[in-house]
Amino acid sequence: IALNQSNLSHLPESFVRPTYDRSKLKAGIVHIGVGGFHRSHEAYYTDELLATSNSSEWGICGIGLREADRKIGDVLKQQDYLYTLIIKHPDGQIENRVIGSIIDFILACDDSSAVINKMANKQTKIVSLTITEGGYHLNPVTNEFDFDHPDVQHDLANPTSPKMVFGYLTAALRKRRDEGLPAFTVQSCDNIQHNGDMTRKMLLAFAHKQDSELAKWIEQEVRFPNAMVDRITPVTTPADITTLRETGVDDAWPVVCEPFHQWVIEDTFSNGRPEWEKVGSQFVSDVTPYETMKIRLLNAGHSVLGLLGSIHGHQTIDGCIADPLFATYLRRFMDIEATPVLAPVEGIDLDGYKSTLIKRFGNPNVKDNLARICLESSAKLPTFLIPTITENLKKGGSVKYAALVIAAWGYYSDKGTDKNGVALDIVDAMKAELHDAATGTANDKLSFLKLEDIFGKLINSETFANEYSRQLDALYTNPDIAHQMQVLIEE
Numbered sequence: 001i002a003l004n005q006s007n008l009s010h011l012p013e014s015f016v017r018p019t020y021d022r023s024k025l026k027a028g029i030v031h032i033g034v035g036g037f038h039r040s041h042e043a044y045y046t047d048e049l050l051a052t053s054n055s056s057e058w059g060i061c062g063i064g065l066r067e068a069d070r071k072i073g074d075v076l077k078q079q080d081y082l083y084t085l086i087i088k089h090p091d092g093q094i095e096n097r098v099i100g101s102i103i104d105f106i107l108a109c110d111d112s113s114a115v116i117n118k119m120a121n122k123q124t125k126i127v128s129l130t131i132t133e134g135g136y137h138l139n140p141v142t143n144e145f146d147f148d149h150p151d152v153q154h155d156l157a158n159p160t161s162p163k164m165v166f167g168y169l170t171a172a173l174r175k176r177r178d179e180g181l182p183a184f185t186v187q188s189c190d191n192i193q194h195n196g197d198m199t200r201k202m203l204l205a206f207a208h209k210q211d212s213e214l215a216k217w218i219e220q221e222v223r224f225p226n227a228m229v230d231r232i233t234p235v236t237t238p239a240d241i242t243t244l245r246e247t248g249v250d251d252a253w254p255v256v257c258e259p260f261h262q263w264v265i266e267d268t269f270s271n272g273r274p275e276w277e278k279v280g281s282q283f284v285s286d287v288t289p290y291e292t293m294k295i296r297l298l299n300a301g302h303s304v305l306g307l308l309g310s311i312h313g314h315q316t317i318d319g320c321i322a323d324p325l326f327a328t329y330l331r332r333f334m335d336i337e338a339t340p341v342l343a344p345v346e347g348i349d350l351d352g353y354k355s356t357l358i359k360r361f362g363n364p365n366v367k368d369n370l371a372r373i374c375l376e377s378s379a380k381l382p383t384f385l386i387p388t389i390t391e392n393l394k395k396g397g398s399v400k401y402a403a404l405v406i407a408a409w410g411y412y413s414d415k416g417t418d419k420n421g422v423a424l425d426i427v428d429a430m431k432a433e434l435h436d437a438a439t440g441t442a443n444d445k446l447s448f449l450k451l452e453d454i455f456g457k458l459i460n461s462e463t464f465a466n467e468y469s470r471q472l473d474a475l476y477t478n479p480d481i482a483h484q485m486q487v488l489i490e491e
């Protein structure tokens, strides 16, 4: 049967489904970027809250800013905004849960004023974001807003018909101010350190350029809570859809995730918030140690396995962990390079956290594809991996495990294939620059490291340049990366 509101009572008994009255929900949350992660995380927590307490003002209206979001909008609309969350446990058990917290969706490129009006609506109290790292228009070297992007230029010139996120936020906040409405909270759920502070900085930079009076109002009125978010959510595969159909339920775009989930949020909101703490999220005054721990262990761990594993020919994260060499290498990187430059985290046993992480990565039912892990590496590595290297260099710590990852990334960008010559599916906004710099390796060993937008001043460290060159030589002499990993573990 097709998944929709009227069929909810006909779903297989094992399916958890919304029992709350969805017709009474108001969209207190407008969410930009309805990808897999929003649907497995914020929408899941909110669904759980709606199911267990009277919180009907906290329904979610999804927004897609890009043409590529048309499909999710069409699917959700056809299913009355319902979808199945397929929670895959490591022991093979599968929980199917229909999520009901999303109640509407607007595609911005079809109707930009509908989006601005929705965000400026009195009911809207939070605008949350999962727009990927690239959506923030940060220049990683200057650490400032990147005004050069054509969409940014467009939005500065066209304040009432924007294209990018900060254009929309500015337009909606202007409308609220002019109408005497309180500001909404802007809540980033992207994997970025101090995601709230970053969003604030980027929004204010953009708003200042467009309308400095408005920027002052935003500065005073809008809160941007920092948050640490976690739940591994791989891309849905056709097999996931087929397997679900075998249970009798036709869902055109379910979401797959692991059972683990974590959301640590700073408790600073402009205009009220859902009581997500009732359903397992944690409100704290400072999220810094939690997010640093997660970004430098989980996200960096993903990049370590993703880049090394891609060259080796592994396909998925669990496939890497099933290979003892990769599991050992990852643990070494975590213990010897990542942990010594992490501050202690209150209430967290780091050893236990790392062991749980390796178990989560090894979940054979969560086939997290390495191509997804490696996408937009140029936006990820500057926060996930480079700070660990920089801080170890300052303290005289080890950098060899991370250096091989950078060398592997150079090889991957140069050749575009694994060690056996099989083409890799590389998606990166900087793909051409990465490739150009990496192909320069033949004439200048440090050519790839000269990408200052990514590596900053790393090249000026003689220690790092030497370690990187050593790994690069080894890899270009013998692309069997497993051999080089073994050498590092044994030396």
Ligand code: NAD
Pocket: 032, 033, 034, 035, 036, 037, 038, 064, 065, 066, 068, 069, 130, 131, 132, 133, 134, 135, 136, 164, 165, 189, 190, 191, 192, 229, 230, 231, 232, 233, 234
């Ligand atoms: P996805 O590809 O399923 O969805 C990405 C969403 O971001 C889409 O809605 C897309 O339209 C939107 N988007 C991309 N670039 C944009 C831009 N420039 N402006 C506006 N919107 C843009 O990806 P996902 O798995 O949902 O991941 C999204 C983000 O969530 C990640 O980048 C990460 O920061 C965070 N996250 C993901 C996971 C995970 O396991 N998937 C875990 C933790 C955090």
